Amino acid sequence: MPYLLRVELPDIPGSLGRVATAIGMAGGDIEAIEIVEKRHDGVAVDDVLLETAPGAMPDSIVSACNALDGVRVVWISRYAAGGNLFLDLEAVEELTADPEGALDRLIDLLPVTFRADWAARVSKIDGVVYSTPAAPRELSWVGIDRADHLESDDENDVRCGARLNKSEIVVIGRRGGPDFLDSEIARLGHLVGLAMSITRGAKSHAH
Numbered sequence: 001m002p003y004l005l006r007v008e009l010p011d012i013p014g015s016l017g018r019v020a021t022a023i024g025m026a027g028g029d030i031e032a033i034e035i036v037e038k039r040h041d042g043v044a045v046d047d048v049l050l051e052t053a054p055g056a057m058p059d060s061i062v063s064a065c066n067a068l069d070g071v072r073v074v075w076i077s078r079y080a081a082g083g084n085l086f087l088d089l090e091a092v093e094e095l096t097a098d099p100e101g102a103l104d105r106l107i108d109l110l111p112v113t114f115r116a117d118w119a120a121r122v123s124k125i126d127g128v129v130y131s132t133p134a135a136p137r138e139l140s141w142v143g144i145d146r147a148d149h150l151e152s153d154d155e156n157d158v159r160c161g162a163r164l165n166k167s168e169i170v171v172i173g174r175r176g177g178p179d180f181l182d183s184e185i186a187r188l189g190h191l192v193g194l195a196m197s198i199t200r201g202a203k204s205h206a207h
């Protein structure tokens with residue numbers, strides 16, 4: 001069973017090696033690692049995609065990591081999104097491949113790219129105009145100028161969003177957390193901006 005582990009660790013040489021060794025000893029096999037954020041306080045946040053050996057418990061992996069000095073597991077969850085980390089660059093390549101459908105394709109890609117549970121396009125007039133299957137059926141449009149955290153009417157959901165154009169926003173959500181990091185929100189704003197540029201480019205070539 002693949003799991004995704006988000007871990008905070010000291011941003012110094014050898015830290016990741018210690019974490020990898022602890023995961024291996026507890027029955028986890030690391031498939032991929034992505035650096036999510038490097039903070040000013042000398043802490044790095046990494047996402048680790050791992051496969052568990054038969055009989056290995058995710059709780060044992062969490063305990064093994066937390067036992068290391070300066071290491072904290074932020075969260076662990078089952079990860080069914082195709083078994084590999086989907087990077088922003090790959091998302092941009094997919095959007096560029098179909099410029100006219102880029103805005104809807106962006107919504108499809110966001111949950112995988114951000115390890116979130118759902119994404120949606122929300123219109124000021126029509127409400128949800130496109131979403132992934134797990135998204136709430138009703139979402140309210142919020143006037144935001146840049147990518148930011150969003151309030152949620154569901155206490156189990158953490159959300160962030162970005163403005164797509166004057167009348168639409170993009171919203172993504174995670175059930176049960178963890179909160180979106182500032183670096184993730186910045187990435188969301190960047191990707192949404194790229195999707196809009198790709199769409200505008202397609203429209204200008206069509207005329």
